Amino acid sequence: MVAGGATESNHAGYTGSGFVNYDNAPGGYVEFTVTAAAAGQATLGFRYANGTTANRPVDVSVNGVVRAGGVPFPGTGAWSTWRTATVTAPLVAGVNRVRATATTTAGGPNLDRLDVTVGTPATARPA
Numbered sequence: 001m002v003a004g005g006a007t008e009s010n011h012a013g014y015t016g017s018g019f020v021n022y023d024n025a026p027g028g029y030v031e032f033t034v035t036a037a038a039a040g041q042a043t044l045g046f047r048y049a050n051g052t053t054a055n056r057p058v059d060v061s062v063n064g065v066v067r068a069g070g071v072p073f074p075g076t077g078a079w080s081t082w083r084t085a086t087v088t089a090p091l092v093a094g095v096n097r098v099r100a101t102a103t104t105t106a107g108g109p110n111l112d113r114l115d116v117t118v119g120t121p122a123t124a125r126p127a
């Protein structure tokens with residue numbers, strides 16, 4: 001769900017069919033529905049582009065609770081250069097609403113997708 005933004009495809013490098021261009025205003029948001037098999041801490045990776053040199057801060061909430069305020073989304077060098085900003089937040093088992101809300105008059109970055117990893121990535125070694 002997108003409010004205060006539009007889906008566009010005029011900058012290369014996005015995945016899927018496009019990305020969200022937030023309005024240049026506070027309060028616009030992109031909300032993702034994430035279904036988790038079990039409750040647990042998750043890594044939320046937001047793939048984005050910001051062709052300016054100023055941060056485009058966003059509050060990240062899960063099920064209405066802000067879990068990461070003012071995530072900066074710094075400039076990536078070009079609107080066609082995409083990077084991933086990660087935050088951690090707890091998910092409940094079942095459906096979660098992950099929302100990224102712009103907090104400044106510049107609006108958010110251009111947002112391509114959300115990658116979710118539930119649980120702590122671990123490395124196991126023999127012996």
Ligand code: GCU
Pocket residue numbers: 011021022024079106107108109110
């Ligand atoms: C440019 C760019 C958009 C971007 C916008 C912005 O217009 O083409 O993709 O969203 O700047 O500053 O937010």
